[in-house]
Amino acid sequence: MQDFAALVDRLVYTRSRNGKLDRIADYLRSTADPDRGWALAALTGALSFAAVKSSTIRNLLMERVDPVLWNLSRDFVGDTAETASLLWPDPAYDVPPPPSLSEAVETLDRMTRASALSELPKLLDRLDPPGRYALLKLATGAMRIGISARLAKLAFAQAFDVRVEDVEEYWHGLAPPYEALFAWAADGAEPPDTGNMPLFRPFMLAHPLEDARVDLADYAAEWKWDGIRVQLVHAGGETRLYSRTGDDITGSFPEMAEALPFACVLDGELLVRGSHQGGEANERIQGGAASFNALQQRLGRKTVSKAMREQYPAFVRLYDALIVEDEDLRELPWEDRRRRLEALLPRLPQDRFDLSSTVEAADFEELTRIRASARDDAIEGLMLKRRDSPYVAGRRVGLWYKWKRDPLLVDCVLMYAQRGSGKRSSFYSDYTFGCWDGDPDQGAELLPVGKAYFGFTDEELKKIDHYVRQHTTNRFGPVRETDKSLVFEVAFDSVHESKRHKSGLAMRFPRIHRIRWDKPAEEADRIDALRALVRD
Amino acid sequence: MIADFAWIRPEPHGIHVVPADSWIDPSQPVERALVTHGHADHARGGHGQTVATPATLAIMDLRYQTKNGLPAEYGETIRLAGGVDVTYLPAGHVLGSAQILLEHAGERVIVTGDYKRRADPTCPPFLPTPCDIFITEATFGLPVFVHPPIAGEMAKLRTVLAENPDACVLVGAYALGKAQRVIAELRAHGHHDPIYLHGALEKMCRLYEDFGINLGELRLVSEAKKDDLRGHVVVCPPGALNDRWSRRLPDPITAMASGWMRVRQRARQRNVELPLIVSDHADWCELTDTIAEVNPHETWITHGREEALLRWCQLNQRRARALALVGYEDEDD
Numbered sequence: 001m002q003d004f005a006a007l008v009d010r011l012v013y014t015r016s017r018n019g020k021l022d023r024i025a026d027y028l029r030s031t032a033d034p035d036r037g038w039a040l041a042a043l044t045g046a047l048s049f050a051a052v053k054s055s056t057i058r059n060l061l062m063e064r065v066d067p068v069l070w071n072l073s074r075d076f077v078g079d080t081a082e083t084a085s086l087l088w089p090d091p092a093y094d095v096p097p098p099p100s101l102s103e104a105v106e107t108l109d110r111m112t113r114a115s116a117l118s119e120l121p122k123l124l125d126r127l128d129p130p131g132r133y134a135l136l137k138l139a140t141g142a143m144r145i146g147i148s149a150r151l152a153k154l155a156f157a158q159a160f161d162v163r164v165e166d167v168e169e170y171w172h173g174l175a176p177p178y179e180a181l182f183a184w185a186a187d188g189a190e191p192p193d194t195g196n197m198p199l200f201r202p203f204m205l206a207h208p209l210e211d212a213r214v215d216l217a218d219y220a221a222e223w224k225w226d227g228i229r230v231q232l233v234h235a236g237g238e239t240r241l242y243s244r245t246g247d248d249i250t251g252s253f254p255e256m257a258e259a260l261p262f263a264c265v266l267d268g269e270l271l272v273r274g275s276h277q278g279g280e281a282n283e284r285i286q287g288g289a290a291s292f293n294a295l296q297q298r299l300g301r302k303t304v305s306k307a308m309r310e311q312y313p314a315f316v317r318l319y320d321a322l323i324v325e326d327e328d329l330r331e332l333p334w335e336d337r338r339r340r341l342e343a344l345l346p347r348l349p350q351d352r353f354d355l356s357s358t359v360e361a362a363d364f365e366e367l368t369r370i371r372a373s374a375r376d377d378a379i380e381g382l383m384l385k386r387r388d389s390p391y392v393a394g395r396r397v398g399l400w401y402k403w404k405r406d407p408l409l410v411d412c413v414l415m416y417a418q419r420g421s422g423k424r425s426s427f428y429s430d431y432t433f434g435c436w437d438g439d440p441d442q443g444a445e446l447l448p449v450g451k452a453y454f455g456f457t458d459e460e461l462k463k464i465d466h467y468v469r470q471h472t473t474n475r476f477g478p479v480r481e482t483d484k485s486l487v488f489e490v491a492f493d494s495v496h497e498s499k500r501h502k503s504g505l506a507m508r509f510p511r512i513h514r515i516r517w518d519k520p521a522e523e524a525d526r527i528d529a530l531r532a533l534v535r536d
Numbered sequence: 537m538i539a540d541f542a543w544i545r546p547e548p549h550g551i552h553v554v555p556a557d558s559w560i561d562p563s564q565p566v567e568r569a570l571v572t573h574g575h576a577d578h579a580r581g582g583h584g585q586t587v588a589t590p591a592t593l594a595i596m597d598l599r600y601q602t603k604n605g606l607p608a609e610y611g612e613t614i615r616l617a618g619g620v621d622v623t624y625l626p627a628g629h630v631l632g633s634a635q636i637l638l639e640h641a642g643e644r645v646i647v648t649g650d651y652k653r654r655a656d657p658t659c660p661p662f663l664p665t666p667c668d669i670f671i672t673e674a675t676f677g678l679p680v681f682v683h684p685p686i687a688g689e690m691a692k693l694r695t696v697l698a699e700n701p702d703a704c705v706l707v708g709a710y711a712l713g714k715a716q717r718v719i720a721e722l723r724a725h726g727h728h729d730p731i732y733l734h735g736a737l738e739k740m741c742r743l744y745e746d747f748g749i750n751l752g753e754l755r756l757v758s759e760a761k762k763d764d765l766r767g768h769v770v771v772c773p774p775g776a777l778n779d780r781w782s783r784r785l786p787d788p789i790t791a792m793a794s795g796w797m798r799v800r801q802r803a804r805q806r807n808v809e810l811p812l813i814v815s816d817h818a819d820w821c822e823l824t825d826t827i828a829e830v831n832p833h834e835t836w837i838t839h840g841r842e843e844a845l846l847r848w849c850q851l852n853q854r855r856a857r858a859l860a861l862v863g864y865e866d867e868d869d
Binding site for chain 1: 682803810841
């Protein structure tokens, strides 16, 4: 456990990507099975223990430390596990030596919610503060030390001098502690057999187009749909639905799993039937999709009722085909894959699948006009795909671009600020802002319309933080109410009716666009101006 | 029975000693200032008269060309107007740092300024002294702050140095106090190689030497060749850590000597690779133990995390109040 804790701390303090790779690779080479496999799983977020929640840790500490002092400490440190690791009292008895990582994992795995209250303290007693930190991070499955699954796989490939593509393929079919993966990479055993497993393949992603222009002879355009990008995989008689991050979301959309009848890997947008995006299904613009809000009703559910399936019927608008039956299409140009995808469509149930249609335009200028009209049709923007591009994992320059419509802007007044966590702990970095419900000179009030915590630079954050501290009128734990004198120009993609806010409105993707140090608060926008932008 | 103490009043920009019309560590220019130590948020220029220890006056002179200083030796009592006696007592914070004992009408008040209880080769240790009102700092006034023994932190630094003979270790340290303490502690722990300085630290180090603190061989980065720095310790003010200045160094490993390094995210915010938990302030245990040891009738808490220390006093049935003084910052301790 101490070796793992030392690795975690080294990763926390290592800035460069190469430095992180070296440190993980060193650890993987110098550590034996199964500890190194558990470490790899922990770093990539593949472990979770239902028995230990953040609230478990809080409750254990509340029994040992004054609750007020706990709250003040937690608020300052910005991280429950770290606060607990620092405040955990040293045991007053002779403790056994620290557990190995595998012992810790096995103990955590055996715990229930009830037994955690007596078992977790015994583990914590055997560790020093860095050990406790690593254990608690491990137990709650929230390492958050800037190690993506991709980085861990690269480190694995570097440690044993194998191809990262092979690591990615084999990895997904295996469970921690990945002994077969280590046996292959470190000891030269046969690679794990994954041919018949419904594995996730990394997505191909797009760069923002920004101010660049492309030649439509080389690029095809498609609408950018506002749903969730998904990968459908059918292999070995089983279908899985994966999100962008490779999370398995099949359970929330059982109708999609039932709908795919043959072995393939397809890429598309998961949507709910409706008329919000582009209107009813039609010729001019391919419509027929509800807003993201509607899709949200279906997300994160472990079980889905029949009523839910009927009220929010899911379907996938297909973008691409990676594998069809036993043929890997990823090396083919986009145009060829597109033809294969079109040919595939008649074999798929029409109520569950359609094809993302291409947007035809004579030249870039015409495409620009078409994109400008996308706002009225409540469409997020356009995708531009190089006609000869193979399907490659990640974001490769020049192949795919996303060209979102310009954001909407509104001037809001900062009302509340909350301390951030992680890198921004101790800074007031999460802002709630509002618009006037009438004429401010006639006694109108501000009503909250949204919350944002990005869009500004670190320098600006420092200035806003200072401003918040100087203009505090009230404190509620980690939240400060301000004197409502600072104006933010807030950018957002769309605005919807919502019961969650008193203003009755909710923004999608709000971010701080500019800080209007110069603008008096009375001149900020009114709720009516924002409501006029609703396209529900 | 707690006396009235109307003669000493906390105001937003300092503690006012009313009969003597003097201010302790005022954040604005005043007629007479009683200054605990030389850090910029406590010692400001522009006062009519400044009462401070000789070392603090020398430090202020270096920074502001302070005029009309009245030196107060440790333990020496000075009678001010209005029948107020002041005595400067060692605070163990930095060179010249003092607690100020105020006596008036049979009542005793101590203002600690900043202090610590750990041994420090650059200044005499904090002297616990009985009093009625104990006005304490609370910079590290949260129970998460427990500063580890300095020997372990120096060993960490020397290990990294030995493991990276082709790099240098760049230590960010507050220009007054921390920088000199880190150097003196390194010497005490057997590091006798030359230590390289950012130019902004030179004068303060020389001043420490003038006051008899031996810092060993010091050299300036500006006079060294890049390759000379490999395998050596370089000390700079915290602001220079991620500055253009540090680009001239050979593969620097960024370290910072500060009590804040106890919290991982604080170190990450500074892009620190080697956090060294070295503080010139009292940690939580020192703050609470000192209150218990001095055992005043009442504790007033000034700058820092007042709420938690106030809570501790309540839990331990001690009378306490938090003062809302402005202008003190969480310095780069």
